[in-house]
Each structure stands twice: as structure tokens, then as C-alpha cells.
Amino acid sequence: MERIKSVLFKDKHQTRLFCAFALVLILMAILVPDKFFTVRNFQSMATQFPELGFLTIAAALVLITGGIDLSVCGTAVLSGIVAARIMDSNGSSEAGLGVVVGAVAAALLVGLCCGVLNAILVARFGIAPMLATLGTYNLYVGLGIVITEGSAISKFPETFLAIGNGKVLGIPVPALLFVLAIAILGWFLSRTKLGYKLFVFGTNSTASYYSGIHNTKVLFTTYVVGGIVCSLAGLIMFSRTNSAKADFGSSYGLQALLVALLGGVGASGGSGKASGLLLSIITLQFISSGFNLLHVSSFMKDLIWGALLVLIMVLNVVDFKKLRRKTKKAAA
Numbered sequence: 001m002e003r004i005k006s007v008l009f010k011d012k013h014q015t016r017l018f019c020a021f022a023l024v025l026i027l028m029a030i031l032v033p034d035k036f037f038t039v040r041n042f043q044s045m046a047t048q049f050p051e052l053g054f055l056t057i058a059a060a061l062v063l064i065t066g067g068i069d070l071s072v073c074g075t076a077v078l079s080g081i082v083a084a085r086i087m088d089s090n091g092s093s094e095a096g097l098g099v100v101v102g103a104v105a106a107a108l109l110v111g112l113c114c115g116v117l118n119a120i121l122v123a124r125f126g127i128a129p130m131l132a133t134l135g136t137y138n139l140y141v142g143l144g145i146v147i148t149e150g151s152a153i154s155k156f157p158e159t160f161l162a163i164g165n166g167k168v169l170g171i172p173v174p175a176l177l178f179v180l181a182i183a184i185l186g187w188f189l190s191r192t193k194l195g196y197k198l199f200v201f202g203t204n205s206t207a208s209y210y211s212g213i214h215n216t217k218v219l220f221t222t223y224v225v226g227g228i229v230c231s232l233a234g235l236i237m238f239s240r241t242n243s244a245k246a247d248f249g250s251s252y253g254l255q256a257l258l259v260a261l262l263g264g265v266g267a268s269g270g271s272g273k274a275s276g277l278l279l280s281i282i283t284l285q286f287i288s289s290g291f292n293l294l295h296v297s298s299f300m301k302d303l304i305w306g307a308l309l310v311l312i313m314v315l316n317v318v319d320f321k322k323l324r325r326k327t328k329k330a331a332a
Helices: 002-010 012-031 039-064 072-089 097-124 129-148 158-165 173-191 193-203 205-210 215-241 252-262 274-293 298-331
Strands: none
Touching: 012 274, 039 072, 039 158, 039 173, 039 193, 039 215, 039 252, 039 274, 072 097, 072 129, 072 215, 072 252, 097 129, 097 158, 097 215, 158 173, 158 215, 173 193, 173 215, 173 274, 193 205, 193 215, 205 215, 252 274, 252 298, 274 298
């Protein structure tokens, strides 16, 4: 218990997240206790949040380097659409296990290729991450529209639908996959040399270069891994809804950035924890579920997400300035 208190009060982001999490639970207990605190609702949330969670992991990896990836949703959609088209061309709902495995592998390959293209634009050509990924986002969505011809692809095989709708001991498969992914992320960031290099590069790319770190390799790895993670999100999205369309989840890009920043990933790079991402995604899923139960309009949701994003960035800047002042005083 003492260790938990120590972690909470030393890390302002964790403290804010914990307070927000507790506040949301209290509000739900007051406003919709009979609808929110049910096994069915928690299972529904556990099925919904992983797709956004995977996009958040991809967005967070790039944010840690000091960049930004606006193409996460486009990568996810294009990867899922390629898998959907392969299954549709082989009998759709009647496609066998081999076809499903091939479709999943193709989606992962597409995610990898999208990550490579982003990495080439940013690391090789030196294009600003925001501009590069904004351009590739439109490219990926455009390719998705061409592949689907503007319509939806649906009626997937049961083996594919199990990815987004299956359960193991009553726990949705997407939630299990996300927990595994967040555990791997925590290990990667805290226990591997590449994770260490990621933080060093995000803190100061010049110092990173002169310390012997291959900056281009770090960026390439980050974007490629991010692309593969996005493809997993796309597979879960379309498996859960049993439908693949190019404009699906268009608001997820903003939400993924919101969750990453709320989870303590610094917008200027060099900071971030897997535990913060986990707590933030659960908190925002609780808020989203509460909005649905309270019948809040989608327009109001976008307004609230945008306001939260601005507030979080302001708080992060204020914390950074305070930390810089303390560092200068200590140095003096």
C-alpha cells in the first residue's frame, strides 16, 4: 500500500488519472448505477476499448520520440480492409481457416508497409511528422475507398469474428489481447535497450546522436512497430462490427492522442508509461460508456474530447515549465 501511495504522489500524471478514474466511478454510481455496474456493461466495454487501446499504443510510441502520428486510424482501416477483401474474394462467410490466417497475415504486412512509408518520409526525407502522417492518413483512407469502391464489406467467417467477439472464461478476446499488448509495451519501455534509446531520442535527439544511438534506426523501428500495432486494431474493429468500411472510426485518431497524453506521454517526447496508458484508456472508456447511457450526442462527445485534449496539453506545459524552473534552481 505504501508503495502504491508513493508512486501516485510522485507522479502527477498518475495522481490525476487516479482521481479522474475515481470521479468517473462516483458519477456513474450516482447517475446510472443500475445500468453502468452490470456484468453485461463491463463485458461490452471490454470488447470496445481494445481497438482504441491498440491505436493509443501506436500513437504513444511516436509521441515518445517527440513526433506525432496522425495516420494511425488510416493504417488500421486500410489493413482491415485488405483482410476483408481477401476473405470476401474467397467466399466471405464460407472462407476456411487458411483464408482467415492469410487475411490476418496480409493485414499485418500492410500495417508494416504503412509504418515503413511513414518512417521513410520522417527519418529519411526529414519531413515533419505531422505533415508526413497527415498526408499518409489521406493516402491510406483513399486506398481503402478504392479497394471497397466506397461500400462496406461484411459477412465474415466465424473464425475471424471470434477475434473481436469471442470470449475466454467470460472475458472478451479483444481485452485479453490488449492486456497482453500493454504488458509487452511495459516490458519494452522499461527493460530493453531500444526502449531506453526511445526515451533518450525523445528527450534530446542531438544528444542521442552524439551518445552513439542510431537515430534513424530508432525512428524506423518506432513507426514500423506502430504500423503493425495499428493493423491489429483494424482487425479487431472490423471483426467486432462484422463490417469493413473506409470511413470507420474516423474519430479514433483524436481519441488515441487524447488517451496517450492523458496517460502521461509528453507531447514534446521523452516520457510515458504503459501503466498510465492502461489507466487512461479504461477511464475514458468509462466516460464514453457513461455518455452512451446518458444519451449524450456524438457532437457533444467530440466537443468534450477536444476540450480535454486542450486541457491536458496546457497542464503538461505548465508541469514542464515548473520542472525546468526547479532544475535551474538546483543547478544554481
